[in-house]
Amino acid sequence: xxxxxxxxxxxxxxxxxxxxxxxxxxxxxxxxxxxxxxxxxxxxxxxxxxxxxxxxxxxxxxxxxxxxxxxxxxxxxxxxxxxxxxxxxxxxxxxxxxxxxxxxxxxxxxxxxxxxxxxxxxxxxxxxxxxxxxxxxxxxxxxxxxxxxxxxxxxxxxxxxxxxxxxxxxxxxxxxxxxxxxxxxxxxxxxxxxxxxxxxxxxx
Amino acid sequence: xxxxxxxxxxxxxxxxxxxxxxxxxxxxxxxxxxxxxxxxxxxxxxxxxxxxxxxxxxxxxxxxxxxxxxxxxxxxxxxxxxxxxxxxxxxxxxxxxxxxxxxxxxxxxxxxxxxxxxxxxxxxxxxxxxxxxxxxxxxxxxxxxxxxxxxxxxxxxxxxxxxxxxxxxxxxxxxxxxxxxxxxxxxxxxxxxxxxxxxxxxxxxxxxxxxxxxxxxxxxxxxxxxxxxxxxxxxxxx
Numbered sequence: 001x002x003x004x005x006x007x008x009x010x011x012x013x014x015x016x017x018x019x020x021x022x023x024x025x026x027x028x029x030x031x032x033x034x035x036x037x038x039x040x041x042x043x044x045x046x047x048x049x050x051x052x053x054x055x056x057x058x059x060x061x062x063x064x065x066x067x068x069x070x071x072x073x074x075x076x077x078x079x080x081x082x083x084x085x086x087x088x089x090x091x092x093x094x095x096x097x098x099x100x101x102x103x104x105x106x107x108x109x110x111x112x113x114x115x116x117x118x119x120x121x122x123x124x125x126x127x128x129x130x131x132x133x134x135x136x137x138x139x140x141x142x143x144x145x146x147x148x149x150x151x152x153x154x155x156x157x158x159x160x161x162x163x164x165x166x167x168x169x170x171x172x173x174x175x176x177x178x179x180x181x182x183x184x185x186x187x188x189x190x191x192x193x194x195x196x197x198x199x200x201x202x203x204x
Numbered sequence: 205x206x207x208x209x210x211x212x213x214x215x216x217x218x219x220x221x222x223x224x225x226x227x228x229x230x231x232x233x234x235x236x237x238x239x240x241x242x243x244x245x246x247x248x249x250x251x252x253x254x255x256x257x258x259x260x261x262x263x264x265x266x267x268x269x270x271x272x273x274x275x276x277x278x279x280x281x282x283x284x285x286x287x288x289x290x291x292x293x294x295x296x297x298x299x300x301x302x303x304x305x306x307x308x309x310x311x312x313x314x315x316x317x318x319x320x321x322x323x324x325x326x327x328x329x330x331x332x333x334x335x336x337x338x339x340x341x342x343x344x345x346x347x348x349x350x351x352x353x354x355x356x357x358x359x360x361x362x363x364x365x366x367x368x369x370x371x372x373x374x375x376x377x378x379x380x381x382x383x384x385x386x387x388x389x390x391x392x393x394x395x396x397x398x399x400x401x402x403x404x405x406x407x408x409x410x411x412x413x414x415x416x417x418x419x420x421x422x423x424x425x426x427x428x429x430x431x432x433x434x435x436x437x438x439x440x441x442x
Contacts (some may be wrong), residue, residue, distance in 0.1 A: 002336045003345055004282035006413050012284060013404045021401050028394075040260050053256045058246050065245040072239055140249060158373055159251035182249050 102192040104200060109188045110139070110181035117203045118191065119176030122169045126196035131164035133190055137183035147173025158182070174201055244370050251373035258380045262387020265363070266395065271323045271430060272359060273395055278330035278423055279352055280399060281416070284407060292352050293396060299356015300363060301385050307364025308381055317438035319362040324434055326355045327427030331420045363388065
């Protein structure tokens with residue numbers, strides 16, 4: 001016994017109708033795979049439809065993020081050597097005296113899709129004050145730190161043109177920003193810093 | 205967390221979102237740089253109105269969500285008049301659209317394990333209903349249209365909890381959310397198209413009514429399994 005009666009054969013779709021629907025479904029599945037799935041997941045667009053729909057950009061960003069995640073895991077893995085590696089890879093940025101309130105002022109330009117990392121080497125419990133503005137477009141950032149197996153994310157932002165504030169470090173190591181330009185034009189960011197740090201480390 | 209002097213209110217919101225995420229997510233491998241890959245990573249990199257990408261993401265969410273597909277299968281198992289299929293699927297869609305949009309807009313953060321356990325129970329309920337269990341046990345047939353609408357409301361709450369984890373930018377939120385919802389409906393129609401073809405062939409088979417018993421019993425089992433996994437996940441996470 002069911003909550004519904006047995007279907008009558010004459011009410012059901014005929015075999016010819018079902019066969020036609022199956023063929024449509026098959027063609028549709030192939031079309032979706034090539035024109036939608038491949039651009040959106042793999043960043044590959046053999047037909048050009050994915051770019052028209054704005055899906056290829058999604059696939060490219062996902063592929064880039066997957067590569068960065070894999071590289072991060074290989075670099076920082078589980079050995080907790082993160083900030084040592086950053087020091088080895090990092091190159092010191094020449095710093096200029098800015099207004100009397102700020103110790104350092106840094107300017108950098110990012111082409112669309114490009115990213116950079118700027119961090120201050122600090123002891124535990126130290127404070128950093130900062131202010132930044134972007135020209136030419138909007139920028140994404142991730143203010144974070146990781147050292148000796150510890151990591152913390154302080155603030156994440158996207159599509160912003162300015163920011164200011166301060167933070168206190170929860171542990172010793174390099175604290176700072178990962179910047180990425182997801183806008184359509186090149187972006188120039190000016191970052192001003194003052195506080196208790198011993199060096200500024202920049203890595204591409 | 206390190207104390208920050210500016211944007212304290214926004215920080216508090218982010219903190220509660222982060223706590224929510226911790227509550228509801230099975231922790232993945234910890235990445236040093238905090239790189240979020242996949243759909244969530246993409247969403248967290250963009251801002252502004254992206255209609256077609258969000259339609260795509262909604263469709264993908266529906267088609268890859270086996271709990272939604274199971275309920276959809278249960279609902280149309282014995283429906284074969286197109287008019288009825290359209291009515292029930294619209295009720296389901298109405299239900300999940302309402303709670304999904306309201307849930308994200310007002311930020312109802314319901315624990316995903318709890319809501320997914322309820323969704324698992326909805327699979328059990330619908331399969332038992334198909335088997336006529338409520339008529340056998342209680343002598344009444346609960347209103348199937350009302351039940352479908354209520355399933356929709358629960359599924360929408362589940363969708364909202366997952367969308368909140370995506371952290372969609374404020375800039376363009378409403379348009380993107382509506383696009384995601386359209387995508388969920390597109391995904392539902394695509395899934396339905398395939399389900400109805402398979403069911404069409406199956407219903408013509410003389411053994412269909414007998415096999416339907418086993419199929420719905422398997423569905424009860426799958427629903428119990430889904431519920432069990434979510435309950436176990438909830439206790440593992442607390």
